[in-house]
Amino acid sequence: MIKVKYFSWILIFLLSFATYSQSSEFAQEEEFVSNFAGQAIEILSDEGISENDKTSRFTDVVMNAIDLNLISKFVLSKTWKNSTDEQKERYLIAFKDYFINSYANKLDQYSGEQVQIVGSEAAGKYVIVESNIVREGTDTLKINLKWRLINRDGDIKIIDLNIEGISLVIAQREEFQSFLANNDNDIEKLIDKIITVSN
C-alpha cells in the first residue's frame, strides 16, 4: 500500500512537470487566458451584486479582453473593403450591440465550471491557448476550448474562441457571408438585419 502511495506521488510529480514544461512557451498568453477566465468566473459567481451590475461588469471584462474591431472586420470579410466609411461606422456600432447581446450577455448559462489551461502553441500570426472545462456534476465529461490570441508587443487580445472544433468567429463569418449572398451582397441589408436581431 505504501508503495502504491509512493508511486502515485512520483507519477503526480512527473505529470505536473510534463504539463509545466509543455506549456511554458507562451506563458504570457496562458496567463492572460487564465486571468480572463478567473475574472469572468469571479463576477459570475459573485452573489452580492445585482444582475444588472453583473452584466455590465462581465461585459466590461469581455470587451477589454477581445479585439472587437478586428473580429468585426474579419467576419465581414471582403465586404469590409468595399464599404464606405459611413457604412463601416454604422456596421461597427450595430455589430458591437449584436455581439454584446449574443455573446457577452449569456450569464445565465454559467453553472460553476472551471477553466483548466492545457497548453499553448503558435498558429501563424497568432497563439492558441488550449483549455478544458469540466461539465458540472461530472469529472470526466470535458469540453475543449481553444483561445486564439493576438499579441501586439505584450498587448494581448482574444480574437476567437474554438469550442470542440467549432470556431465561433468562422461560424459568424459564414453566417454573414450566407446572408449577403442571399441578399444581393448589400451591406445595408445586413446592418438592418443585425440591428433588428439585437433589439
Added chain:
Amino acid sequence: MKYRILIVLFLSSVLLLQGCASKEASVNYNNSETEIVSVNDPLEKVNRMVFQFNIIFDKLILRPIAVTYKAIVPEFVRNRVTYSLNNLGMPITAVNNILQGELRKAGISTSRFIINSTVGILGFFDPASSMGLIAENEDFGQTLSVWGVESGPYLVLPFLGPSTPRDFAGLLSTSLLDPMYQVGGGSAPDSLRTYRMGTSAIDFRSQNIEILDDLQNNSIDYYAAVRSFYSQGRESQASNNLESNTQDQENDIFDDFDIDESYVGPDIEVIYD
C-alpha cells in the same frame, strides 16, 4: 437479413457516388465583390425547406420532451444517462477503430466497454477514464473519411438534421455494423439499441436547450449558422484520424485575413441594459 444489408449497401454506394460527383459541382459564390465562400451546399434551396420542417418538428415535439426531461429528471440521473449512452456507443467505436486500422484504440474502446459495463455498473459511471482509458467516439462516417471518401455536399435530412452523403451512408451502415445488432435480434441487445437511439436524441437536445434557443434567436441566418457548426464539427472529428489537420486550415483562414489597422472606427459608448 441479407436483403437489408443489400439495400443499405446499394443506398450507400449511390450516395457515395453522388457525393463524389457533386464535389465538382459545388457552388462557389465567386463574385469579385465578395470573398469566395466555398461552402459546399448546392442543394441549399431544398435543404432550407427541410430545415424549416425540422424546426417545426423540434418546436412541437423534440424540444418540449427535452425541456420536460431536464425539468423533472435530476442532473445526477441525466449525467448517468449521458454516461450510459457513451458506454453503449463504445462497441461501435471499437468496430470503427478496427476498420480504421487503429488496433490500440480498439483495445482501449473494448476495455472501456467491459470495465464501465461491470465496475461502472451498466455504464452509469466511468471508472475507465480514471484509469486513463480515454477514447473518442468514432462512427462509420469518420471511418469513410479515413478511407478517403469525400463528405459530399451538405444535406439536411428530415427529422435527423444536418448531414452529408458520407455521414448518412455512415449512419445507415453504423446500424448494421453495430455489434449489438449483430448479436441480438429482438433480444436484450436490440432493445438497448432502441434505448440508445431514442434517448440520445433527447439527451443531446436537453444538453443544448439554451444554446440552441440563443442561436435561433440571435442568428442573422440560423440555417447558415447550423451548417457552419455541423461542417466545422465533423471536419475536426475527422481530422483527429487524419494526417491533415483542420487546425492548419483554420490558421490559413485567419492568416489570409490581412490585418488592416488603417480604419480604427468610432469609439463607441455602449449602454448596457
